[in-house]
Amino acid sequence: QVQLVESGGGQVQPAGSLSLSCIVSCISFSNTAMTCVLRAPGKGLEWITSINKSGDEVAYADSVKVRFTISRDNTKSALFLQMDNLRPEDTDVYSCAGPTTRSMWPHSKRYEYADEGQGTQVTVSS
Numbered sequence: 001q002v003q004l005v006e007s008g009g010g011q012v013q014p015a016g017s018l019s020l021s022c023i024v025s026c027i028s029f030s031n032t033a034m035t036c037v038l039r040a041p042g043k044g045l046e047w048i049t050s051i052n053k054s055g056d057e058v059a060y061a062d063s064v065k066v067r068f069t070i071s072r073d074n075t076k077s078a079l080f081l082q083m084d085n086l087r088p089e090d091t092d093v094y095s096c097a098g099p100t101t102r103s104m105w106p107h108s109k110r111y112e113y114a115d116e117g118q119g120t121q122v123t124v125s126s
Contacts (some may be wrong), residue, residue: 002026002115004096009120016086016124022079022096022117030074034098035105036081039119044109046092049081050100059105064090086124095119 008020024034033053038046048061049070058070069082079096097113104111 004098004115004117006094006096006117006120009094009122011123011125012086013126014086014088014124017082017084018086018122020081020083020094020120020122022081024077024079024096024098027098027115029077032099033101034072034079034096035100035113036070036079037095037097037113037116038092039095039116040092045107045111045113046109047104047106047111048094050105051079052102057102061106083122086122088124091123091125093119093121 003025004022006020006022008018010018012018031053033050035050036048038048048064049068051058051070051072055072060068067085071080095117097116
């Protein structure tokens, strides 16, 4: 059974930073491109960033470009999302998901991944 476990969410003031982690088990992580998505109730699945299996190709939604950085450590089967200069509109549930392919960067809100974590809440407010 594939497991994706996110951590690192919380509450932060506007312009603050948070670092999210996603530990993946039971798949060949180093051979799998991964994605971070937003899963707010009733809003579908919003793509925000993806990274290829080796970590040398990434893509970002315009809303997070420059402010967010995705990375991975294949030795630890871990995915990371560094979020800087956070805004109130970034408030959401953040999940990691996979597998993905380059053609799905971005994708529609109706897309469903084979594997997705339960997500971690990020709240940006003063």
